Amino acid sequence: MASKASDFSLRLPGLILESRTVIDGIVEMSGRLAAVGANCPDCAMPSTSLHSRYDRTLSDLPVRGSTVRLRLSVRRFRCLHTPCLRRTFSEPLAPPVGRRYGRRVERCDALVRAVAVALGGRPGSRMMARLSAPWSRDTMLRVVRRSDPATVPPPPARVVGIDDFA
Numbered sequence: 001m002a003s004k005a006s007d008f009s010l011r012l013p014g015l016i017l018e019s020r021t022v023i024d025g026i027v028e029m030s031g032r033l034a035a036v037g038a039n040c041p042d043c044a045m046p047s048t049s050l051h052s053r054y055d056r057t058l059s060d061l062p063v064r065g066s067t068v069r070l071r072l073s074v075r076r077f078r079c080l081h082t083p084c085l086r087r088t089f090s091e092p093l094a095p096p097v098g099r100r101y102g103r104r105v106e107r108c109d110a111l112v113r114a115v116a117v118a119l120g121g122r123p124g125s126r127m128m129a130r131l132s133a134p135w136s137r138d139t140m141l142r143v144v145r146r147s148d149p150a151t152v153p154p155p156p157a158r159v160v161g162i163d164d165f166a
């Protein structure tokens, strides 16, 4: 079932939500970045010359026990600055929508970080799966490391058996 974009309560600055579907309990939102164009990463010249589009899927925070995904239509622009060697480039993904190579909506990271610091990677991953956000242990630890290396949860305590004293 599809509904109007006005139904969304999961808005993000800089993102235009276009539709929402719910299939097998998974909420999939479709959207695009609101910016008119983007700057070439090599020469920094702005461009609105559309070359193509492709889809990227990002995980978002779960809602009412349902997994939420954002299908983002990403535009590729042509660089029309003659001396520049780059022909095309993708519009950059930046917070609060996401990160350049990230696979989650930025707001997920605060939750991932809090759960990973409180529970550790593997138990945190199990907890997130129960909350309909199946993020791996490695993902959770990576988010914590990226934010503050001092908050990386310690490895789980090793159970010392009687054989260890032998």
Ligand SMILES: [Zn+2]
Binding pocket: 040, 041, 042, 043, 044, 045, 079, 080, 081, 084, 085, 086
């Ligand atoms: Zn350029």
